[in-house]
Amino acid sequence: xxxxxxxxxxxxxxxxxxxxxxxxxxxxxxxxxxxxxxxxxxxxxxxxxxxxxxxxxxxxxxxxxxxxxxxxxxxxxxxxxxxxxxxxxxxxxxxxxxxxxxxxxxxxxxxxxxxxxxxxxxxxxxxxxxxxxxxxxxxxxxxxxxxxxxxxxxxxxxxxxx
Ligand code: RP5
Numbered sequence: 266x267x268x269x270x271x272x273x274x275x276x277x278x279x280x281x282x283x284x285x286x287x288x289x290x291x292x293x294x295x296x297x298x299x300x301x302x303x304x305x306x307x308x309x310x311x312x313x314x315x316x317x318x319x320x321x322x323x324x325x326x327x328x329x330x331x332x333x334x335x336x337x338x339x340x341x342x343x344x345x346x347x348x349x350x351x352x353x354x355x356x357x358x359x360x361x362x363x364x365x366x367x368x369x370x371x372x373x374x375x376x377x378x379x380x381x382x383x384x385x386x387x388x389x390x391x392x393x394x395x396x397x398x399x400x401x402x403x404x405x406x407x408x409x410x411x412x413x414x415x416x417x418x419x420x421x422x423x424x425x426x427x
Contacts, residue, residue, distance in 0.1 A: 267297055268297060268322070268323045269297045269298050269299035269322070269323065269324060270296065270297055270298070270323055270324060270325045270326070270398060271291055271296055271297070271298040271299075271324070271325070271326050271327075271328060271391075271394050271398075272298070272299055272300075272301070272319050272324045272326070272327045272328070273287050273288060273291075273298055273299070273300040273301070273327075273328045273329075273330070274300075274301050274302075274303055274312075274315075274316075274327060274328070274329045274330070274337065274341060275300075275301075275302055275303075275329070275330040275331065275337070275354075276302070276303075276304045276305065276307075276330070276331040276332065276335075276337045276354075277302060277304065277331075277332070278302050279332075279356070280302075280330050280331065280332060280354045281302075283330060283352070283354050283355070283383055283384050283387050284300070284328075284330045284352065284354075284387050285387075286384040286385075286387035286388040286391070287328050287330075287352070287387040287388060287390055287391040288300060288391075289388070289391075290387075290388045290391035290392055290395075291391045291394070291395070293412070294391075294395050294405070294408050294409065294412060295405075295408065296391075296394070296395055296398065296405070299324075301315060303315055303337075304337065305331070305336045305337040305339075305340040305341075306334075306336070309340070312337075312340065312341070312344075313344055316341050316344040316345050317344060317345075319345070319347070320345065320347060324347065325347060325348075325397070325398060326347060326348050326349075326350065326394040326397055326398065327341050327342075327345065327347055327348070327349045327350065328349075328350045328352060328387070328390045328391065328394060329341045329349055329350070329351055329352065329377075330351075330352035330353075330354050330387060331351075331352075331353075331354055331364060331367075331368070332353070332354035332355065332356035332357070332361065332363075332364045333356060333357060333363055333364060333367075334363065334364075334367055335351075335353060335354070335363065335364035335367035335368050336367060338350075338351030338352075338368050338371075338377045338379075339351075339367075339368070339371050339375060339377055342371070342375045342376065342377050343375050348378065348394075348397060349376075349377045349378065350377075350378045350380060350390040350393055350394060351368035351369075351377040351378065351379045351380065351390075352368075352380050352386045352387045352390050353365040353367075353368050353369075353379070353380075353381075353382045353383075353386060354382075354383070355382050355383050360382075361382035361383060362382070364382065365379070365382050378390075378393070380393070392409075395408075395409055396409060
């Protein structure tokens with residue numbers, strides 16, 4: 266897989282520390298991805314242009330991370346029928362609760378799948394993207410099964426606490 270099939274979008278460079286968990290998980294599973302910093306409110310025209318052009322380049326899933334009012338995932342979803350996986354970024358006084366509610370409470374008609382706040386959510390969004398892609402790619406499904414098996418074995422190896 267060489268051309269990107271997953272797009273990771275985030276509203277600010279300051280989101281990268283969290284969103285790196287999604288990049289790492291996709292890299293580990295060998296899923297080609299691309300990453301952009303584009304804001305729904307600071308660079309709306311560039312965001313629209315990017316999202317509109319993504320399917321023609323081969324993108325099949327978006328992972329969108331944002332903090333605060335966090336309208337980025339919903340705005341991405343408004344411009345594409347591809348699945349959008351939203352990751353609330355912890356920031357400021359509300360520590361991500363604001364972003365979680367903004368993303369999960371999308372009004373009906375334009376869905377965004379919402380994941381946990383922070384790095385766990387970013388990593389799980391990537392694993393979910395892989396699961397979506399794996400439904401039509403048997404070799405990727407095998408990789409995902411092997412990844413889960415390795416995770417379970419690692420945990421079992423560490424299950425005895427001295
Ligand atoms: C959101 O505002 C971004 O997604 C980020 O989480 C938050 C703060 O952005 P910066 O002020 O750090 O650029 O748009």
